[in-house]
Amino acid sequence: MRVLLFLCTLLLGSCATHEQGKSLYSTFLDYESNTSKSNIIQSSPSFFSKNLLNQLNLNSLEVAEQLLFKGYMAKKINNFEMILGTSGCLTINGFDSENMPISFNLKYIKSEQRWLIDEINVFFASDEADFSQTAKCPSEYNN
Protein backbone atom coordinates (compact mmCIF):
# COMPACT_ATOMS: atom_id res chain seq x y z
CA MET A 1 0.00 0.00 0.00
CA ARG A 2 2.83 2.39 0.93
CA VAL A 3 4.62 1.55 -2.30
CA LEU A 4 1.44 2.22 -4.25
CA LEU A 5 0.98 5.58 -2.48
CA PHE A 6 4.61 6.45 -3.19
CA LEU A 7 4.22 5.60 -6.88
CA CYS A 8 1.00 7.67 -7.14
CA THR A 9 2.72 10.64 -5.49
CA LEU A 10 5.67 10.27 -7.85
CA LEU A 11 3.37 10.09 -10.87
CA LEU A 12 1.37 13.17 -9.83
CA GLY A 13 4.56 15.02 -9.05
CA SER A 14 6.03 14.30 -12.45
CA CYS A 15 2.83 15.50 -14.16
CA ALA A 16 2.97 18.78 -12.26
CA THR A 17 6.64 19.17 -13.10
CA HIS A 18 5.91 18.55 -16.78
CA GLU A 19 3.15 21.20 -16.87
CA GLN A 20 5.30 23.73 -15.05
CA GLY A 21 8.17 22.99 -17.38
CA LYS A 22 6.12 23.50 -20.52
CA SER A 23 7.92 26.03 -22.65
CA LEU A 24 6.33 29.34 -23.54
CA TYR A 25 7.09 28.58 -27.16
CA SER A 26 5.10 25.35 -27.09
CA THR A 27 2.22 27.35 -25.55
CA PHE A 28 2.51 29.78 -28.47
CA LEU A 29 2.43 26.87 -30.93
CA ASP A 30 -0.79 25.66 -29.25
CA TYR A 31 -2.30 29.11 -29.77
CA GLU A 32 -1.05 29.20 -33.34
CA SER A 33 -2.48 25.86 -34.36
CA ASN A 34 -5.76 26.04 -32.43
CA THR A 35 -7.07 29.51 -33.22
CA SER A 36 -8.81 30.81 -36.31
CA LYS A 37 -11.22 33.57 -37.31
CA SER A 38 -14.13 31.30 -36.48
CA ASN A 39 -13.08 30.39 -32.93
CA ILE A 40 -10.76 33.13 -31.65
CA ILE A 41 -13.28 34.73 -29.31
CA GLN A 42 -14.52 31.46 -27.81
CA SER A 43 -11.01 30.05 -27.44
CA SER A 44 -9.38 33.27 -26.21
CA PRO A 45 -9.61 32.36 -22.45
CA SER A 46 -7.39 29.34 -23.19
CA PHE A 47 -4.59 31.50 -24.55
CA PHE A 48 -4.96 35.04 -23.19
CA SER A 49 -4.99 36.31 -19.62
CA LYS A 50 -8.09 37.69 -17.91
CA ASN A 51 -6.20 40.92 -17.40
CA LEU A 52 -5.84 41.30 -21.18
CA LEU A 53 -9.34 40.11 -22.13
CA ASN A 54 -11.21 42.09 -19.48
CA GLN A 55 -10.20 45.37 -21.10
CA LEU A 56 -11.56 44.38 -24.51
CA ASN A 57 -14.80 44.53 -26.39
CA LEU A 58 -14.83 40.97 -27.65
CA ASN A 59 -17.64 41.72 -30.10
CA SER A 60 -15.35 43.98 -32.07
CA LEU A 61 -13.93 42.63 -35.33
CA GLU A 62 -10.84 44.76 -34.77
CA VAL A 63 -10.17 43.07 -31.43
CA ALA A 64 -10.63 39.61 -32.96
CA GLU A 65 -8.14 40.47 -35.70
CA GLN A 66 -5.58 41.65 -33.17
CA LEU A 67 -6.00 38.51 -31.08
CA LEU A 68 -5.01 36.70 -34.28
CA PHE A 69 -1.72 38.61 -34.39
CA LYS A 70 -0.02 35.34 -35.34
CA GLY A 71 -0.97 36.22 -38.94
CA TYR A 72 1.71 38.90 -39.08
CA MET A 73 4.42 36.24 -39.21
CA ALA A 74 4.70 33.90 -42.18
CA LYS A 75 7.90 32.09 -41.24
CA LYS A 76 9.53 31.55 -37.86
CA ILE A 77 13.32 31.53 -37.51
CA ASN A 78 14.14 31.18 -33.83
CA ASN A 79 12.80 31.91 -30.36
CA PHE A 80 14.04 32.87 -26.91
CA GLU A 81 12.26 32.72 -23.60
CA MET A 82 12.81 33.74 -20.03
CA ILE A 83 10.70 32.68 -17.06
CA LEU A 84 10.78 34.36 -13.68
CA GLY A 85 8.38 32.74 -11.24
CA THR A 86 4.84 33.16 -12.51
CA SER A 87 5.62 35.42 -15.46
CA GLY A 88 7.80 35.14 -18.49
CA CYS A 89 8.61 36.63 -21.85
CA LEU A 90 8.97 35.02 -25.25
CA THR A 91 10.56 36.50 -28.35
CA ILE A 92 9.98 34.87 -31.72
CA ASN A 93 11.93 36.10 -34.74
CA GLY A 94 10.83 35.48 -38.29
CA PHE A 95 9.63 36.98 -41.54
CA ASP A 96 6.33 38.39 -42.73
CA SER A 97 4.57 37.55 -46.00
CA GLU A 98 6.74 40.12 -47.82
CA ASN A 99 9.85 38.45 -46.43
CA MET A 100 10.59 41.41 -44.15
CA PRO A 101 11.99 40.65 -40.67
CA ILE A 102 9.48 40.70 -37.84
CA SER A 103 9.46 39.68 -34.16
CA PHE A 104 6.81 38.89 -31.61
CA ASN A 105 7.58 39.91 -28.02
CA LEU A 106 5.07 38.34 -25.66
CA LYS A 107 4.57 38.53 -21.94
CA TYR A 108 3.05 35.46 -20.32
CA ILE A 109 1.61 35.02 -16.87
CA LYS A 110 0.85 31.75 -15.16
CA SER A 111 -2.71 31.19 -14.07
CA GLU A 112 -3.97 27.88 -12.71
CA GLN A 113 -0.87 26.12 -14.00
CA ARG A 114 -1.33 27.47 -17.54
CA TRP A 115 0.75 30.04 -19.35
CA LEU A 116 -1.44 32.79 -20.80
CA ILE A 117 -0.48 35.73 -23.05
CA ASP A 118 -0.74 38.95 -21.09
CA GLU A 119 0.89 41.52 -23.41
CA ILE A 120 1.72 41.48 -27.12
CA ASN A 121 4.24 43.50 -29.08
CA VAL A 122 4.81 43.10 -32.82
CA PHE A 123 8.15 44.52 -33.87
CA PHE A 124 8.63 45.36 -37.55
CA ALA A 125 12.41 45.12 -37.84
CA SER A 126 14.29 46.80 -40.67
CA ASP A 127 17.00 44.22 -40.81
CA GLU A 128 17.74 40.74 -39.49
CA ALA A 129 20.49 42.40 -37.44
CA ASP A 130 17.67 43.96 -35.36
CA PHE A 131 16.57 40.51 -34.20
CA SER A 132 17.06 40.13 -30.47
CA GLN A 133 19.04 37.07 -29.44
CA THR A 134 17.47 37.10 -25.99
CA ALA A 135 13.88 37.10 -24.74
CA LYS A 136 12.41 40.63 -24.71
CA CYS A 137 9.29 41.70 -22.86
CA PRO A 138 6.77 43.98 -24.65
CA SER A 139 7.46 46.69 -22.07
CA GLU A 140 10.93 47.08 -23.55
CA TYR A 141 9.31 48.35 -26.76
CA ASN A 142 6.95 50.79 -25.09
CA ASN A 143 9.06 53.91 -25.34
Next chain:
Amino acid sequence: MNMSRSEVKITVAKLLEVAYSKDKGLTTKIMAEKGRAKLVVDQTGKATLTGTLGSLSFSGAPVLNKIGVKIKRVTVNFENKGKMKVVYRATFNLEVISLTVMGDFNLEELIISCSGLLCQAARALKGRHKAYDMELQKIMGR
Protein backbone atom coordinates in the same frame (compact mmCIF):
# COMPACT_ATOMS: atom_id res chain seq x y z
CA MET B 1 -7.52 44.34 -41.31
CA ASN B 2 -4.61 44.82 -38.91
CA MET B 3 -2.36 47.83 -39.28
CA SER B 4 0.59 47.10 -41.55
CA ARG B 5 4.25 48.03 -41.35
CA SER B 6 3.91 50.65 -44.10
CA GLU B 7 0.77 52.14 -42.51
CA VAL B 8 2.69 52.69 -39.28
CA LYS B 9 5.54 54.42 -41.14
CA ILE B 10 3.23 56.56 -43.27
CA THR B 11 1.31 57.60 -40.15
CA VAL B 12 4.52 58.81 -38.50
CA ALA B 13 5.27 60.91 -41.58
CA LYS B 14 1.73 62.29 -41.67
CA LEU B 15 1.86 63.28 -38.01
CA LEU B 16 5.06 65.21 -38.74
CA GLU B 17 3.32 66.75 -41.72
CA VAL B 18 0.51 68.02 -39.48
CA ALA B 19 3.05 69.44 -37.02
CA TYR B 20 4.84 71.11 -39.92
CA SER B 21 1.63 72.58 -41.31
CA LYS B 22 0.81 74.03 -37.87
CA ASP B 23 4.20 75.58 -37.22
CA LYS B 24 6.85 75.16 -39.92
CA GLY B 25 9.49 77.09 -38.01
CA LEU B 26 9.21 75.29 -34.68
CA THR B 27 8.78 71.82 -36.22
CA THR B 28 11.87 72.32 -38.37
CA LYS B 29 13.82 73.72 -35.42
CA ILE B 30 12.90 70.74 -33.19
CA MET B 31 13.56 68.13 -35.85
CA ALA B 32 16.65 69.70 -37.43
CA GLU B 33 18.48 70.05 -34.14
CA LYS B 34 21.05 67.31 -33.71
CA GLY B 35 19.94 65.07 -30.86
CA ARG B 36 16.68 63.67 -29.60
CA ALA B 37 13.03 64.64 -30.02
CA LYS B 38 9.83 62.89 -29.03
CA LEU B 39 6.32 62.79 -30.41
CA VAL B 40 3.46 61.52 -28.24
CA VAL B 41 -0.18 61.25 -29.28
CA ASP B 42 -2.80 60.18 -26.75
CA GLN B 43 -6.11 58.43 -27.42
CA THR B 44 -7.95 61.73 -27.85
CA GLY B 45 -5.54 62.71 -30.61
CA LYS B 46 -3.71 65.32 -28.57
CA ALA B 47 -0.18 65.39 -29.96
CA THR B 48 3.00 66.90 -28.56
CA LEU B 49 6.33 67.14 -30.34
CA THR B 50 9.12 67.92 -27.90
CA GLY B 51 12.80 68.59 -28.45
CA THR B 52 15.59 70.46 -26.76
CA LEU B 53 14.59 73.67 -28.56
CA GLY B 54 10.90 73.67 -27.70
CA SER B 55 7.58 71.94 -27.71
CA LEU B 56 4.66 72.00 -30.12
CA SER B 57 1.10 70.82 -29.45
CA PHE B 58 -1.29 69.95 -32.25
CA SER B 59 -4.15 67.63 -33.04
CA GLY B 60 -3.18 64.26 -34.47
CA ALA B 61 -6.83 63.17 -34.56
CA PRO B 62 -7.37 63.80 -38.30
CA VAL B 63 -4.47 61.44 -39.08
CA LEU B 64 -5.38 58.75 -36.54
CA ASN B 65 -9.08 58.77 -37.41
CA LYS B 66 -8.32 57.86 -41.01
CA ILE B 67 -6.47 54.69 -40.05
CA GLY B 68 -9.69 52.97 -39.07
CA VAL B 69 -8.10 51.24 -36.06
CA LYS B 70 -8.55 52.40 -32.47
CA ILE B 71 -5.25 53.76 -31.21
CA LYS B 72 -4.60 54.24 -27.49
CA ARG B 73 -1.23 55.90 -27.75
CA VAL B 74 1.53 56.69 -30.21
CA THR B 75 5.10 57.30 -29.09
CA VAL B 76 7.88 58.16 -31.51
CA ASN B 77 11.46 58.71 -30.44
CA PHE B 78 13.54 60.57 -33.03
CA GLU B 79 17.25 61.05 -33.09
CA ASN B 80 18.80 63.47 -35.54
CA LYS B 81 22.19 62.02 -36.35
CA GLY B 82 23.28 65.09 -38.30
CA LYS B 83 23.24 65.91 -42.02
CA MET B 84 19.42 65.71 -41.97
CA LYS B 85 19.41 61.97 -41.20
CA VAL B 86 16.78 61.16 -38.60
CA VAL B 87 16.39 57.69 -37.09
CA TYR B 88 13.23 56.84 -35.23
CA ARG B 89 11.46 54.17 -33.25
CA ALA B 90 7.68 54.37 -33.18
CA THR B 91 5.31 52.35 -31.02
CA PHE B 92 1.58 52.33 -31.67
CA ASN B 93 -0.49 50.94 -28.80
CA LEU B 94 -3.67 49.50 -30.24
CA GLU B 95 -6.46 47.87 -28.24
CA VAL B 96 -4.81 44.45 -27.90
CA ILE B 97 -1.35 44.66 -29.37
CA SER B 98 1.41 47.21 -29.74
CA LEU B 99 3.27 47.70 -33.00
CA THR B 100 6.86 48.92 -33.07
CA VAL B 101 8.75 50.02 -36.12
CA MET B 102 12.26 51.38 -36.58
CA GLY B 103 13.48 53.37 -39.52
CA ASP B 104 15.24 56.44 -40.76
CA PHE B 105 14.48 59.25 -43.16
CA ASN B 106 15.99 62.35 -44.64
CA LEU B 107 14.34 65.34 -43.02
CA GLU B 108 14.88 67.60 -46.01
CA GLU B 109 13.28 65.04 -48.32
CA LEU B 110 10.25 64.81 -46.02
CA ILE B 111 9.85 68.59 -45.79
CA ILE B 112 10.19 69.00 -49.55
CA SER B 113 7.61 66.29 -50.15
CA CYS B 114 5.27 68.23 -47.94
CA SER B 115 5.74 71.50 -49.75
CA GLY B 116 5.11 70.08 -53.18
CA LEU B 117 2.09 69.44 -55.35
CA LEU B 118 1.51 65.91 -54.08
CA CYS B 119 1.17 67.14 -50.52
CA GLN B 120 -1.22 69.88 -51.55
CA ALA B 121 -3.29 67.36 -53.52
CA ALA B 122 -3.34 65.04 -50.51
CA ARG B 123 -4.57 67.86 -48.31
CA ALA B 124 -7.24 68.75 -50.85
CA LEU B 125 -8.45 65.15 -50.68
CA LYS B 126 -8.22 65.20 -46.90
CA GLY B 127 -5.15 63.00 -46.84
CA ARG B 128 -6.55 60.22 -49.01
CA HIS B 129 -4.10 60.29 -51.82
CA LYS B 130 -2.46 57.04 -52.88
CA ALA B 131 0.43 58.65 -54.78
CA TYR B 132 1.29 60.78 -51.78
CA ASP B 133 1.15 57.76 -49.46
CA MET B 134 3.54 55.96 -51.79
CA GLU B 135 5.87 58.96 -51.78
CA LEU B 136 5.84 59.02 -47.96
CA GLN B 137 6.43 55.27 -47.82
CA LYS B 138 9.46 55.69 -50.10
CA ILE B 139 10.87 58.39 -47.82
CA MET B 140 10.21 56.48 -44.59
CA GLY B 141 11.61 53.20 -45.97
CA ARG B 142 9.96 49.82 -46.59
